[in-house]
Amino acid sequence: MNTPAPQPAAFPAGLAGPPLLSVNRVGLTLSQRCILRDISLELKTAEFLGLIGPNGGGKTSLLRVILGILAPTSGTVVWHDPVTGGKPGIGYVPQRSAADRNYPLRTLEIVMQGIQGAWPLSGARGRQLHEQARMMLQRVGLETEGDTPFVVLSGGQQRRALLARALMDDPKVLLIDEPTAGVDAQGQDQICSILRDLTRQGVAILLVSHDIPLVKEYADRIACLSVTMHWHGAANELTDEIIHEAYRCELENYDASTHRKHVQ
Amino acid sequence: MMGGYLQLDSFWHYGFLERALAAGLLMSVACGILSPFVVLRRLSFAADGLAHASIGGLAVGLVLFETGSTPGLASYLASFVFTCGVGLAIAYFSSEERLASDTAVGACFVAAFALGIVMLSWRHRYTANLEDFLFGSILAVNALECRLLLGLAAVIALGCFAGWRWLGAWTFDEELAQASGVPTRLLRYGLLLVVAATVVLSIKVVGALLVTAMLILPGAIGTLSARRLVMIVVLSITAAVAGTVAGMVLSNTTDVPPGPGIVLNVFLLFVAVFFLQKFRVHHRHAKDERG
Numbered sequence: 282m283n284t285p286a287p288q289p290a291a292f293p294a295g296l297a298g299p300p301l302l303s304v305n306r307v308g309l310t311l312s313q314r315c316i317l318r319d320i321s322l323e324l325k326t327a328e329f330l331g332l333i334g335p336n337g338g339g340k341t342s343l344l345r346v347i348l349g350i351l352a353p354t355s356g357t358v359v360w361h362d363p364v365t366g367g368k369p370g371i372g373y374v375p376q377r378s379a380a381d382r383n384y385p386l387r388t389l390e391i392v393m394q395g396i397q398g399a400w401p402l403s404g405a406r407g408r409q410l411h412e413q414a415r416m417m418l419q420r421v422g423l424e425t426e427g428d429t430p431f432v433v434l435s436g437g438q439q440r441r442a443l444l445a446r447a448l449m450d451d452p453k454v455l456l457i458d459e460p461t462a463g464v465d466a467q468g469q470d471q472i473c474s475i476l477r478d479l480t481r482q483g484v485a486i487l488l489v490s491h492d493i494p495l496v497k498e499y500a501d502r503i504a505c506l507s508v509t510m511h512w513h514g515a516a517n518e519l520t521d522e523i524i525h526e527a528y529r530c531e532l533e534n535y536d537a538s539t540h541r542k543h544v545q
Numbered sequence: 546m547m548g549g550y551l552q553l554d555s556f557w558h559y560g561f562l563e564r565a566l567a568a569g570l571l572m573s574v575a576c577g578i579l580s581p582f583v584v585l586r587r588l589s590f591a592a593d594g595l596a597h598a599s600i601g602g603l604a605v606g607l608v609l610f611e612t613g614s615t616p617g618l619a620s621y622l623a624s625f626v627f628t629c630g631v632g633l634a635i636a637y638f639s640s641e642e643r644l645a646s647d648t649a650v651g652a653c654f655v656a657a658f659a660l661g662i663v664m665l666s667w668r669h670r671y672t673a674n675l676e677d678f679l680f681g682s683i684l685a686v687n688a689l690e691c692r693l694l695l696g697l698a699a700v701i702a703l704g705c706f707a708g709w710r711w712l713g714a715w716t717f718d719e720e721l722a723q724a725s726g727v728p729t730r731l732l733r734y735g736l737l738l739v740v741a742a743t744v745v746l747s748i749k750v751v752g753a754l755l756v757t758a759m760l761i762l763p764g765a766i767g768t769l770s771a772r773r774l775v776m777i778v779v780l781s782i783t784a785a786v787a788g789t790v791a792g793m794v795l796s797n798t799t800d801v802p803p804g805p806g807i808v809l810n811v812f813l814l815f816v817a818v819f820f821l822q823k824f825r826v827h828h829r830h831a832k833d834e835r836g
Contacts, residue, residue, distance in 0.1 A: 348724040373724040380717055381587065387772040394714045397726055401709040430772060431717075443721075 298326030299363055301454055301485050302347065307356035309342055316342045318509045320356070324454070326363065327483040329476070331500030331516065333493055335528050338507040340489045341376060344456050347487070348373055362453065369454055370397075372447030376458040376489075378439055382432055388442050389414055389427035395449030410449075417445035422471045437464035444472065448479075455479060458489045473499060493524065561684055566793060568686040569807065571694035572750045573759065573789040575743050577782030578701050580764030581774070582736060585716035590647055591635060591737075593757040594654030595628050596744040600678055600753045601661030602627030603745070608664050618689060621745055628741040631657045636737070681752035681804030683793075694746050701739060705778070708732070713774050751804040758808040759785060762815045769815075769822050784814050 302324040309317040317339040324330050332340050345351040347358050348371070362369035372395070392414040396402070402410055418424050421441040426434060434442060440460065447455060460476075461469045476486060476499060490496050496503055497516050504513040511527045512519075583592050605627050606620030631653050638649035677685070705712065714722040715732050723729045740760065747756040763785040767777035792807030801809075 345720075350720050350723055371724070373721065375718070375721055375724075378718055379720060381585075383768070384585070384717065385768045385772055385777065386713075386717065386774060390713070390773060391717060394710065394717060395725070396710070399708045399711045401706065428772070 298328075298483070300325050300361055301363075301369060302487075303357075303359045303361070304343075304347065305357045305359065307343070307346055307353045307358065309339070309346060309351065310354045311342075311351075315508060317346070317353075320506070320510055322504055322510070322513065324485050324487055326453070326485055327480055329480050329486045329488070329499055329501045331496035331503045332487060332489045332506055333491070333496055333503060333524075333527070334506035334511065338527075340506050341458055343506065344373075344458055344487070344489060348456065370450055370452040372450065372452035372455045372457075374440065374443045374447045374455070374457040374460060376462070377436070378431070378443060380432055384432050385430060387428050388418065388423065388431045388434065391431045391442060392417055392427075392446045392449060395446035397450050414445070414449065417448055418442070420448075420471075420475065421445045422468060435463070437462075437468055440464060441468055441472065444475065448475075452484065454485045454487070456487045460488065460490065461492055461495060462490075469495075493519075561686075562797070564686050564688065564691055565683045565803070566790075567691050568683060568694055568750050569789040569793055569803075570786060571691070571698045572743075572747050573763075573785035573807075574782055575694070575698045575701050576747070576756075576759040577763045577785035578698075578705050578778060579736075579740060579743060580760050580762070580785070581767050581777045581781050582712060582716060582764070583740065583760050584764035584768055586736070588736070588740070589757070589761045591632075591650050592740050592744070592760045594635060594650040595632055595737075595741050596753050596756045596760075597654040598631035598657035599624050599628045599741070599744045599748060601631075601657035601659075601664070603678060603748065604661035604664040608667065618693075621693065624745045624748075625742055627657070628745055629738055632737045632741055636734075677752075678748055679752050679754045680802060681748065681750050681755065683750050683803045686749050690746065690749055694750075697742055697746055701743075704735070704739070716774075751807055755804050755808045758811060762808075762811045763788075766811075766815050766818050769818050784811060784818075788814055 300323045304320055304322045307317055307320045308315075320339075320343060322330070332343070334340050342351065346353050349358075360368040389411075393402075393410060395414075395417075396410055401407075415424070415427060418427055421444055423434075423438060423441055423445070426438065426442070431439065431442060440463065444457070444460065447457070455476075457476075460472050464472065473495070476488070479486060488496065488500065497519060500516045502514065503516050503519050505511040505519075505523060505527045507527050512523050583589060602624030603620060606623030610619035610623060611617060635646075635649050635653045638644055638653065639646040711722070711727045711732060714725060714727050715729055719729050743760070744753065744756050747759065750756075751759060763781040764777070766784040767779075767781035770780050771777045788811030789807050791810040792801075793803055795801050795810065796803035796806045
């Protein structure tokens with residue numbers, strides 16, 4: 282039976298705790314192509330770390346290395362849960378679901394899969410988690426879609442459902458890949474509100490996104506990845522020149538309040 | 546009166562019919578539990594490949610370990626090991642980036658099947674009908690085979706229960722499941738081994754060429770009918786058992802061979818469920834349009 286981990290005391294906004302994750306000089310080569318080279322970063326408790334960079338820069342691959350889906354060619358990934366000393370509870374929201382288009386299960390079942398463990402859930406515990414899943418769907422604005430087959434949802438709705446799934450087990454770390462891509466304005470607001478609440482609760486977040494204004498607004502620190510670590514520092518230290526060098530193009534006129542950017 | 550027409554009493558009067566019914570039910574429970582996971586993980590062709598490969602394995606066992614024409618425990622073990630070996634070869638060839646998994650399956654199973662036919666042709670003393678392996682000979686099931694099927698069904702049921710939520714997450718998205726701590730490699734190879742054992746032990750019941758139907762059709766019926774994994778598995782088992790009983794009753798009252806009879810009945814169930822679902826969807830759309 283899953284026992285909820287004790288919640289840490291609320292951290293003041295912007296004040297990160299001890300390191301949860303250390304990525305040490307990680308390199309990754311796939312099909313004779315260098316994807317990552319000499320990447321080192323740390324993620325601390327209650328810290329919001331944004332990961333930006335051009336396509337093919339290795340952002341998603343780095344997430345997959347951190348999660349253990351891909352083995353790095355060199356370097357190490359070390360977790361330091363302050364309570365257990367090992368790997369903390371992790372929630373992961375991928376860029377897109379790999380579910381087959383004929384996959385029959387309804388959205389509520391997908392969300393309930395977020396509870397880790399092997400044995401079936403039954404009795405009072407099962408009913409409690411069932412209710413929790415419905416509340417999670419409500420939190421991401423999908424309260425009417427619990428009985429809808431997951432594959433019938435739009436891309437944006439699927440991403441929100443996967444966020445609900447990732448939050449079911451009260452993770453200490455949330456790894457999230459392009460959370461707002463394909464999501465409508467209301468959905469984006471809901472997701473950003475959830476992310477803000479999570480950092481207040483002490484959850485560490487590592488977010489990969491092309492939405493630079495979103496990342497600058499919510500992240501404590503930003504890392505800019507382009508096969509190597511191009512730049513990392515406090516969010517308010519990210520300048521247009523750094524972005525121009527990383528993306529190798531001019532990015533002008535992005536409006537932080539509306540999260541739009543126009544690429545020249 | 547219906548029972549007299551269907552000659553149901555004969556199942557309890559004759560030992561061989563009793564064993565045949567027991568073997569059929571146990572096989573249908575085992576396949577009914579496995580089938581949804583084979584279908585949801587898109588392993589239908591791999592299951593078919595293993596079924597064909599098991600013929601090669603049984604032939605290896607007969608040639609190496611048996612003096613007669615009836616496979617014993619050693620032959621079944623040899624077939625199980627051989628079929629698992631083919632499965633591992635499929636997994637190995639599939640890991641090559643330039644080779645599609647269905648190509649790997651096709652390459653391996655035809656070679657294993659051909660090897661089996663060649664080895665059977667070497668046994669000059671072999672007098673059993675090859676059709677028994679291909680299409681089953683459920684009426685010749687012995688007590689040992691029944692016990693093996695009982696053990697298999699129990700292992701599958703326990704494994705499914707113990708790993709229920711892992712299996713659910715794995716059918717949805719393998720990488721996401723792996724990120725959540727699900728041992729996906731264990732599940733992948735475990736399912737492979739269990740499918741290998743099931744096809745080997747089901748050869749006598751429905752035959753190597755038809756066992757694939759029992760690993761695909763019940764799961765297809767379940768996935769067409771339900772949106773919850775537990776209901777999909779329940780419906781899959783129900784369809785497999787119902788089809789098996791109907792097939793055996795049909796065989797008992799007519800000249801239809803039991804193995805193909807079972808498969809045809811399960812297929813008819815699949816067709817009925819398929820069109821029922823289409824009718825329900827059409828009816829729901831018409832109702833929504835009327836407001």
